[in-house]
Amino acid sequence: MKSTKIYLMSILMLFVLSVIAQNKPLTSDLKMKVYIDGLMKKMTIDEKIGQLNLCGAGDITTGQTASSDIGKKIREGKVGAILNLKSVDKIRDVQKVAVEESRMKIPVMFGMDVIHGYQTTFPIPLALSCSWDMALIENSARIAATEASADGICWTFSPMVDIARDPRWGRIAEGSGEDAYLGSQVAKAMVKGYQGNDLTRNNTIMACVKHFALYGAAEAGRDYNTTDMSRLRMYNEYLPPYKAAFDAGAGSAMSSFNELDGLPATANEWLMTELLRKQWGFKGFVVTDFTAINEMIEHGLGDLQAVSALALKAGTDMDMVGEGYLTTLKKSLKEGKISEAYINQACRRILEAKYKLGLFDDPYRYCDANRAKTEIGTDEHMNEAREDATQTFVLLKNENQLLPLPINGKIALIGPMADNLYNMAGMWSVAVDHHQSVTVLQGLKNAIGNKAEILCSKGANFVDDPKLDLIINNTEIPTIDPVRTPKELLDEAVAIASKSDVIVATLGEAAEMSGECTSRTNIQIPENQRDLLKALLSTGKPVVLLLFTGRPLDLSWESKNVPAILNVWFGGTQAGNAIADVLFGKVNPSGKLTATFPQNIGQVPIYYNHKNTGRPIDSGKGGWFTKFLSNYMDVSNEPLFPFGYGLSYTTFSYSDLKLDKQKLTSGGKINVSVTLTNTGKYDGAEVAQLYIRDMVGSITRPVKELKGFQKVFLKAGESRTLNFTITPLDLAFYNSDLQFKAEPGDFKVFVGTNSSDTKEGNFTLE
Numbered sequence: 085m086k087s088t089k090i091y092l093m094s095i096l097m098l099f100v101l102s103v104i105a106q107n108k109p110l111t112s113d114l115k116m117k118v119y120i121d122g123l124m125k126k127m128t129i130d131e132k133i134g135q136l137n138l139c140g141a142g143d144i145t146t147g148q149t150a151s152s153d154i155g156k157k158i159r160e161g162k163v164g165a166i167l168n169l170k171s172v173d174k175i176r177d178v179q180k181v182a183v184e185e186s187r188m189k190i191p192v193m194f195g196m197d198v199i200h201g202y203q204t205t206f207p208i209p210l211a212l213s214c215s216w217d218m219a220l221i222e223n224s225a226r227i228a229a230t231e232a233s234a235d236g237i238c239w240t241f242s243p244m245v246d247i248a249r250d251p252r253w254g255r256i257a258e259g260s261g262e263d264a265y266l267g268s269q270v271a272k273a274m275v276k277g278y279q280g281n282d283l284t285r286n287n288t289i290m291a292c293v294k295h296f297a298l299y300g301a302a303e304a305g306r307d308y309n310t311t312d313m314s315r316l317r318m319y320n321e322y323l324p325p326y327k328a329a330f331d332a333g334a335g336s337a338m339s340s341f342n343e344l345d346g347l348p349a350t351a352n353e354w355l356m357t358e359l360l361r362k363q364w365g366f367k368g369f370v371v372t373d374f375t376a377i378n379e380m381i382e383h384g385l386g387d388l389q390a391v392s393a394l395a396l397k398a399g400t401d402m403d404m405v406g407e408g409y410l411t412t413l414k415k416s417l418k419e420g421k422i423s424e425a426y427i428n429q430a431c432r433r434i435l436e437a438k439y440k441l442g443l444f445d446d447p448y449r450y451c452d453a454n455r456a457k458t459e460i461g462t463d464e465h466m467n468e469a470r471e472d473a474t475q476t477f478v479l480l481k482n483e484n485q486l487l488p489l490p491i492n493g494k495i496a497l498i499g500p501m502a503d504n505l506y507n508m509a510g511m512w513s514v515a516v517d518h519h520q521s522v523t524v525l526q527g528l529k530n531a532i533g534n535k536a537e538i539l540c541s542k543g544a545n546f547v548d549d550p551k552l553d554l555i556i557n558n559t560e561i562p563t564i565d566p567v568r569t570p571k572e573l574l575d576e577a578v579a580i581a582s583k584s585d586v587i588v589a590t591l592g593e594a595a596e597m598s599g600e601c602t603s604r605t606n607i608q609i610p611e612n613q614r615d616l617l618k619a620l621l622s623t624g625k626p627v628v629l630l631l632f633t634g635r636p637l638d639l640s641w642e643s644k645n646v647p648a649i650l651n652v653w654f655g656g657t658q659a660g661n662a663i664a665d666v667l668f669g670k671v672n673p674s675g676k677l678t679a680t681f682p683q684n685i686g687q688v689p690i691y692y693n694h695k696n697t698g699r700p701i702d703s704g705k706g707g708w709f710t711k712f713l714s715n716y717m718d719v720s721n722e723p724l725f726p727f728g729y730g731l732s733y734t735t736f737s738y739s740d741l742k743l744d745k746q747k748l749t750s751g752g753k754i755n756v757s758v759t760l761t762n763t764g765k766y767d768g769a770e771v772a773q774l775y776i777r778d779m780v781g782s783i784t785r786p787v788k789e790l791k792g793f794q795k796v797f798l799k800a801g802e803s804r805t806l807n808f809t810i811t812p813l814d815l816a817f818y819n820s821d822l823q824f825k826a827e828p829g830d831f832k833v834f835v836g837t838n839s840s841d842t843k844e845g846n847f848t849l850e
């Protein structure tokens with residue numbers, strides 16, 4: 085064993101010497117290897133284990149546990165990284181302890197949940213995906229990286245790329261919805277935005293792809309719950325966005341809380357080593373989610389020592405907050421339960437990340453107090469956030485062109501979100517300064533000046549149940565009105581609304597009703613708010629529902645009874661201004677849904693790219709129910725709003741769908757063209773979507789799959805020919821041998837405004 089090691093070392097030395105002798109520069113990978121070899125040679129086993137430990141700073145915590153004695157642990161070389169510590173000054177102080185007072189002087193990595201912006205907060209990720217604008221998404225991540233790195237952070241726990249098809253799961257808000265193709269584009273854009281082309285630059289940060297893997301398929305939408313799925317479904321429908329993020333160069337990954345195949349992801353060797361590293365060639369490091377190692381005791385896999393060893397052997401490198409590695413790995417090593425090679429491997433991967441970030445060259449690279457003063461929350465960033473937010477709103481209904489509103493007369497602005505500073509930014513806004521947020525009231529006032537009058541009233545609490553109010557409120561400011569009873573709130577709002585020309589009802593979820601641990605079994609607007617909506621409608625005034633939500637909701641009642649619905653999700657710091665831009669028509673809405681809105685909770689999971697079954701129902705023919713076909717007795721199979729859906733103040737028509745050929749050869753391509761015309765009165769943007777269907781396969785194929793999209797801006801009356809290219813690669817899928825191949829045969833191609841409303845053509849793959 086020893087002699088093999090000496091032999092390998094000499095080969096490496098010879099190689100390095102020959103490179104030097106030839107006067108060739110060492111490749112950066114080799115340089116890194118030489119540097120880290122040198123470092124690790126000097127490290128004790130305790131110091132190596134210390135690198136695998138991620139401490140929670142206590143500033144912001146997202147679990148039941150907090151770390152203690154952090155300063156002492158850093159001095160002893162027992163901390164590799166710190167989570168959610170905020171501000172350059174604090175980070176500099178802590179880094180100083182690491183590089184001046186610990187024996188090995190290894191810098192600490194500072195990570196944070198920079199999820200949708202930093203101090204300048206962008207719309208929540210689900211909303212951002214509805215922009216279908218990859219440049220916008222990349223830029224939002226770029227700005228987030230600029231601000232976070234200016235405040236000392238070099239590592240973000242983002243992007244979250246979990247495919248989610250279950251709106252009961254509150255974390256659907258943190259991802260890009262239900263589609264693997266779109267999710268992959270977003271994943272790539274986010275990684276590029278955070279990491280740029282050069283991770284050593286002080287304004288880029290390392291991405292952490294989470295939650296690896298399949299977290300979005302938690303059974304019954306209950307957070308942290310079990311997932312179980314076939315390899316085929318994994319490879320075809322859930323894994324592509326993770327792979328896209330790794331292919332884009334993401335430096336780290338986070339293990340998910342859920343089990344798959346009977347093993348929690350954190351201890352799942354197939355996932356962490358076989359798939360991630362051997363099949364996909366991932367070279368970065370894996371961190372657990374918050375105390376995920378310790379939680380394997382509850383999963384029923386043994387005591388802390390046993391589960392820590394399982395995680396390490398599976399290929400999980402860093403332990404978030406739980407200290408299972410810190411407190412048990414040495415014992416396991418002594419008892420022969422793990423080999424030192426596992427510790428070395430994990431330690432090396434973490435040191436490599438620090439090397440790639442340039443921390444060994446300058447541990448204070450991200451601690452420039454001047455940048456902190458000048459690059460965070462700037463006007464330029466805020467303007468970007470405002471523009472971006474306008475692109476994420478989805479117009480769900482607009483009867484008789486009620487929107488855009490004219491700026492005149494009396495506008496009643498009603499609801500718990502009308503003037504609510506703390507709920508604008510949305511979940512996971514750990515670095516936001518709420519006082520910079522623009523409320524709807526403020527945004528409307530900014531737009532209106534003295535041209536119209538706003539009458540504002542809260543009208544209802546988010547919820548009337550104090551217990552639920554506590555759960556949804558992490559600002560420690562109760563949202564239940566301390567003075568007025570629910571009836572008094574409602575009466576006041578109705579009185580004000582009765583005096584107005586139009587009512588804008590700002591209703592829906594509070595910010596913390598989505599995100600981590602916010603599963604719901606009822607996805608309607610809370611009942612007390614719906615009562616308010618009914619009362620407002622009964623005034624006979626036109627009502628616009630300005631919907632705040634972090635997930636698809638059951639809006640069956642609202643879609644029948646309210647003339648206009650604009651879904652604004654949670655739009656970030658500048659939401660109020662962006663809402664005014666869209667309400668008054670300065671910006672024409674163009675957002676399209678990336679997660680299906682069901683008719684009711686019983687249809688969940690519901691997603692556009694489902695399989696056909698052997699007994700499909702064609703709702704076009706024969707109505708919505710036929711005995712012995714795959715349907716429900718009480719509701720049709722159709723969603724309320726399909727994937728890709730979203731209206732505009734203008735109208736678009738699709739015509740003249742053409743394929744330049746009918747047969748696609750293995751090295752060839754087909755051009756699909758369609759004429760898009762803005763047939764309405766307003767200029768506006770449309771997201772044209774291309775789907776395919778593989779008619780016959782060696783395994784069953786979905787009824788539709790997104791394979792391309794273009795967001796195009798057309799002036800009123802303007803027409804444009806859009807061209808899409810289809811190659812055999814676009815038709816490939818994982819077959820039952822898990823080979824990624826396109827199969828010859830007939831295909832349908834669809835182009836249109838959403839996944840249900842399309843023009844259709846056919847071709848054959850030879």
Ligand code: NOJ
Pocket residue numbers: 145146197241294373374600
């Ligand atoms: C738990 C969450 O699941 C994860 O997304 C987050 O990054 C960590 N906590 C750290 O806060």
